[in-house]
Amino acid sequence: MQSGKLRAIILSSIFAAITAILAQVQFQTFIVPFSAQTLAVGLTATILGSRLGGLSLICYMLLGAIGLPVFSGFSGGPQVIAGPTGGFIIGFIFTAFITGWILEKTKFTIPWAIVANIVGMVITLAFGVVQLKYVADLSWSAAMATGVTPFIAFGIIKALLASWIGIIVRRRLTKAQLIPTVSNEKAA
Template identity: 40%
Template sequence: MENIHKTSARQLTIIGIMSAFLCISGPFSIPIGIVPISLTNLAIYLTIYIIGKKEGTISYLIYLLIGVVGLPVFAGFSGGFTKLAGPTGGYLIGFAFMAFISGIFIDKFPNKIFMCFLGMLIGTIVTYTLGTIWLAYVVHLPFNKALTIGVLPFIPGDLAKMIIASLAGPQIRKRIKSAGLY
């Protein structure tokens, strides 16, 4: 007989808590054009550090679903399917890949800041790529123009968020585990 892994009530609770954390963090943004600066990626990085790749990615997907059904959890307190179909939809989808890719590195190398940072960087590049392709398609821009609008202004801030997550994430994870919360 096959051993089937079941999700415990504790795991479901922490997934729900981290989804709520994403819902609280995601709407805070600074509009700078079509694509706003938001805290979503920082919240995702920290979520992955705290609960790992699998549960962290599930938390993000729940957040995405909550936003798609219309609750105002996306940047600028917006929500609905139109956000997914709109200019920033590729970034919203890309964040799921960012969570998963970052999680691979963070789970495999939890005490190696450089490797965790590298995972976040690769995940962010995938998000940038998907987001830029979608932005170019929806707004009818050449790829390089979409890159100028949707990526270049965000690189310094996103690098800072990765550094913050690389430094704070392991400390938060350690404290949560030592408290027996996860």
């Protein structure tokens, strides 16, 4: 196996593990828990970019789908993905890809990372609220009140943290040549 492919697999695995760990930093609310899981998704996308970030979150979801307790509250299994909060987990994949893609098409800077991570937050919430509405049999307003409104302020804070920490870590990893640079960035 080429060293670049092996490095990509290792990085994706590390960030899937980081997401699983941060998913356990949580407190339960009515249906949808507050967790640091979305912070991990933002960090993953900001540091790894679209392709590896998306791959990392696919790995994370698959680990949980086969029953490993990687989701919030040490839960796992296909019933979690099919349940009321499963839309958020599915949305993580699209969030990571789009957030990374925005940074690859613009610049890997903190301001652009903030924009990309806020767009990512909206994507996660959109996927989550749609599944929450149908699985929990809620009205749109109840689904929004349960799955979106309580998370906006914390989501913005996590987007800011993911942007700031993510860009700093990405710069250090590119300088150490542990992740490749893209055409719009130079190794610091």
